[in-house]
Ligand SMILES: Nc1ncnc2c1ncn2[C@@H]1O[C@H](COP(=O)(O)OP(=O)(O)OP(=O)(O)O)[C@@H](O)[C@H]1O
């Protein structure tokens with residue numbers, strides 16, 4: 001039932017082989033000493049990646065996001081890769097870029113996409129990742145139509161727990177720890193066994209400060225953003241936990257966080273979830289595509305965890321390791337003090353107010369582009385944007 005996107009590759013492979021640092025390291029002038037500690041980053045030549053993708057052909061393009069286009073490619077030796085060409089010209093120097101990549105490439109976890117390496121020739125900044133056969137949750141679970149896969153209840157549980165584990169690892173185990181900042185269905189990729197892999201972690205940190213990506217899916221994007229981050233610019237791990245809560249509810253319900261085709265009272269998933277929680281009817285939110293074949297108690301528990309993760313006060317949201325324990329049944333879910341989550345519709349109300357609109361739009365796009373356009377509006381986001389690996393804002397929570 002799992003659809004994989006396999007294509008024929010009429011490629012002529014480059015004669016020049018890729019090799020690890022330092023042999024094909026680009027000319028780094030005086031930086032060589034500084035980056036001699038970099039060991040894990042494989043440097044690909046531009047020519048090699050061009051060959052692997054048939055000259056970055058449309059036929060090999062598998063997607064386009066805020067950071068640039070993604071191509072499927074077959075590397076020398078036959079390995080498939082997802083090759084992400086960053087769209088903006090990086091103002092970041094080669095040394096800084098490689099240093100950041102080094103941090104990410106050292107991180108390995110079953111629930112994180114593996115970075116193979118990168119290319120930094122001239123103005124090109126290209127990232128090479130492990131290719132994942134079953135695309136993203138947004139396409140296969142929430143997208144409907146041709147790319148759809150049937151996700152049974154066990155698979156959904158495994159995906160929820162897997163994403164939680166990957167995030168707990170980034171938040172609590174790696175040093176320096178990482179706040180993802182863009183947890184959403186399109187950044188959860190699935191391998192051939194439907195094991196979830198978080199992608200794009202650390203990517204925001206790699207983007208130049210002048211990048212100007214404005215998301216075309218603002219409504220959907222807004223749906224994952226913790227209000228204190230989207231409006232106030234306060235970035236902590238709790239912003240990721242909020243996004244995870246929204247994602248978890250999407251996984252159980254099989255629907256996007258925002259759907260303007262539904263009756264107004266059902267359009268925002270968090271609002272709907274809270275309403276059903278109050279009426280003790282949470283089970284009604286479970287995806288009807290499951291045809292009733294699911295563990296109702298467990299499904300309701302997952303939805304309550306989603307509500308806990310999206311509590312208005314960041315302090316009331318559990319840590320990701322606690323979330324993992326609650327999802328796996330090692331810890332009880334205590335909803336006795338649970339209050340209404342921070343609702344997206346409240347945020348949308350704010351957005352339509354004329355004066356606020358431009359500020360919110362600016363800040364929204366900024367979360368996808370490091371500091372980008374927020375520079376003149378919100379210094380907190382700028383410092384937050386540089387805190388991906390440092391968490392200086394995270395101590396109080
Ligand atoms: N490692 C990978 N394996 C397979 N497909 C991938 C891989 N990385 C990305 N893709 C596909 O490429 C598409 C574009 O990904 P990209 O991360 O650029 O955009 P996005 O996640 O939709 O948005 P954003 O820029 O906000 O992250 C996604 O739909 C995803 O399915």
Ligand SMILES: [Mg+2]
Nearest residue numbers: 065186187200
């Ligand atoms: Mg992405």
